[in-house]
Amino acid sequence: MSYFERDFKKIKLSCSNKKIEAESELMRMRVTQLVKFVLCSYGLFQASVGQAQPIEGTVQKSLLQKCSPALLNIWQRAKLNEPLKVAVELSRKSVRAYKPEELLSQRAIQRRQKMVKAGVLPSLITPEDLPFEPSDLEKLRQAGLKIRHCIKSLNLVSGEIASARLPELLRMEEVTHAEVLVPSKAAQRRKDIDDNEPIEALFLEKTLPSAVGREPEQPALSQLDYGQSLTQLALSRIPEVHRLGFTGQGVLIANFDAGFANLSHEAFRSLRVVARYDFVARSPELGAHSHGTATMGVLAGYQAGRLIGVAFNAHYALARTEDARSETPIEEDNWAAAAEWADSLGADIITSSLGYSVFDPPFPPYTWREMNGRTAISTRAAARAAQVGIVVVNSAGNGGTVALPANTLVAPADADTVIAVGAVNSQGVRAAFSSVGPTADGRIKPDVMAMGAGVLTVGAASPTSYGFVNGTSFSCPIVAGVAALLLSANPSLTPVEIRTALRETASLHRTPNREMGWGIVNALDALNRVRGIASVREHVAKPSQFKLEQNYPNPFNPSTTIVYELPYPCAVNLRVYDALGREVATLVSSMQQAGRYAVQFSATALPSGIYFYRLQADAFSETKKMLLQK
DSSP, X not given: OOHHHHHHHHHHHHHHHTTOOTTOHHHHHHHHHXXXXXXXXXXXXXXXXXXXXXXXXXXXXXXXXXXXXXXXXXXHHSOTTXXXXXXXXXXXXXXXXXXXXXXXXXHHHHHHHHHHHTTSSSSSSOGGGSOOOHHHHHHHHHTXXXXXXXXXXXXXXXXXXXXXXXXXXXXXXXXXXXXXXXXXXXXXXXXXXXXXXXXXXXXXXXXXXXXXXXXXXXXXXXXXXXXXXXXXXXXXXXXXXXXXXXXSTTOEEEEEESOOOOTTSGGGTTOEEEEEEXXXXXXXXXXXXXXXXXXXXXXXXXXTTTEEOTTTTSEEXXXXXXXXXXXXXXXXXXXXXXXXXXXXXXXXXXXXXXXXSOOSTTSOOOOGGGOSSSSSHHHHHHHHHHHTTOEEEEEOOSOOOOOTTOOOOOBTTTSTTSEEEEEEOTTXXXXXXXXXXXXXXXXXXXXXXXXXXXXXXXXXXXXXXXXXXXXXHHHHHHHHHHHHHHHHHOTTOOHHHHHHHHHHTSTTTTSOBTTTBTOXXXXXXXXXXXXXXXXXXXXXXXXXXXXXXXXXXXSBSSEEEEEEEESSOEEEEEEEEETTSOEEEEEEEEEEOSEEEEEEEEOTTSOSEEEEEEEEETTEEEEEEEEEOO
């Protein structure tokens, strides 16, 4: 049986299975359209002439081979001229030579320079950055495609085309593959976003620009009042890093979410938003959704006594990539386009509390075997973002546990260079909903954990509302914030160096596993690690004299943090004594460079009582008292 006979038989069988009368005019139209598509596939039909013609020479590559099974299925179901949303892969890019400044912002160039220095990028500009040939884009338009996004790094162009013109598009020599992005009928609201609130408004308040970008009104960093948010930050030792002067300053974070409502909230008065774009509506006006509000609250909120975010002094770019009313592959297209946008802005970090595995019908889901770091569009886009120097932090997913060898991960968390984040509760116990690895190719995922159960954040109901939320959507911004603190201290760090520092200082770094990865993030230990990798940016004034601060917290149980400053390099000894003057712990005994340091003292094995800690550095010596209350 020839390929043509086989495919035509499939068409007749499909018609028979649907039990539609052959005499029906609609059926005749659909059969005619399907037959024409198969004829086009084998060079037997000229759409412009409408007549079958004999094969001349070697048969060209089958158009059916360019068309994904999902797209073919959607196309067969579509009405005549019904619009289809597709992504087509092109075979070539522009051959023109470009200078970096023609394609990248100065900030993006600076970020990429460290990747070139690290040997990750061969040059500032690579083939993935080159634009498409204008003539090829014009051909796509002439073939009927209304272009939506040009994703240069993946050689993809997405857009909308009438179903009757799909064969014409696929006949283009420059088109090598086509995939469907969204169903033609309205889909149901997705169920896996970590909240149940409806979209409250189409657009944000018109007064929003005046509500952002103000300088934070903050007390001394040693006196920050975290309110109930202290629990989620203390679990990862974030307050100690804040006390050292690192709060996200100098870092640009791009947040991808389903929209951002209530940005006039009191906790966002000091929010610095430098860019925003709605990739769903293709508009500079952001759509509103409470999920984005909640992730931003964890990351960037600042209201003394109520909520303090992890990186409250960073700058932010907000992107709406998710349409909360449905779950379709077009959202991965939005994610990939937003990643290139973030790159062009010079973003240092992408935080994405989103994930893709199950789609609304008729789209097939990603299987666990496809969580392999190279299949999903968003995964490939995230890997490229990391390659150009962006730290990508993504929720691991809320799929819970499954037996080996399967996993419950979501894309793009499966990418090797993406930091996939799972969730624990306030006691450090893994949340039952937190997704597990490993990836299909055997890599341990998640990478790290943070608090994602009972997390305090901003509410969407009013300018003063707060609430508690659950999900890896909210452990993700905690880890993204910690990455920002590390980049504040050392901007030369690459994404892999950030990931390594987080992994190797986390709670399970000696015994990583598929449920918790390398364990709970320890921001202070990670900071101390990255300080030695390369030059550290000084965000706080160089100490002018020796200083020993009061421990925090005090009284404490079972651990506390001791902070001190050194004006120049010297030998340092920091020891703890009990009330009888007996030494119970040596915390530091080494040469140290000038700077501000934080050291944790754990008194788990000691009884309650008064203790003393003494700093000796060069000729300086000072002793302070602390109280252990068990």
